[in-house]
Amino acid sequence: MDLKDAIYNRRAVRAYTREAVGESALRDLIDAAIQAPSAMNAQPWVFCVVRDATMLADISRRAKEHMLANTPAGLLSHHLDLxxxxxxxxxxYGAPALVLICSTTDNAWAVENCALAAGNLMLAAHAAGLGTCWIGFAQSWLRSTEGKAFLRVPLTIQPVAPIIVGHPAGSTPAVPRKAAEIRWLGVEH
Structure with missing residues (x-):
């Protein structure tokens, strides 16, 4: 698969088969992730991989409870609350694996570094026939002291990008993209 095809056809997948994703495939995705650029070439990331279904279910439950308890009243839509x-x-969404990309630093570029690695991981997964989705619902709890303790990671580790990985249960249709707003500056057109 060429790069343009991967970029234009990768989708957020929210339905997975029960088929496991092997350790070798996950290592390949992480190897692609670490090819991403990072500020000052610090490469300040660590990857936490969860493939245990019971642990994934426990994280899901705790993350939902945390989001409900910590979102100010009235900010959740009725649908999201339900x-x-x-x-x-x-x-x-039943994915068999979670790759949590974490920063080993809490500096100004922690999110950007991990997001670049996540982009590489998701494109590599698509090229390998796997589906991915960045799970925003998990972020707040995984970053909490309780979440870090549950994962047994040091408090100095900053969880940034929870990416689920699995075999898609079907195809995900393309979502129309808005035209890019481009502002040409300093050049006559």
């Missing part, structure tokens, strides 16, 4: 209160809703 979704998060649904005990059958799995924030990981």
């Amino acid at each position: 979704t998060l209160h649904d005990p059958t809703f799995d924030i990981f």
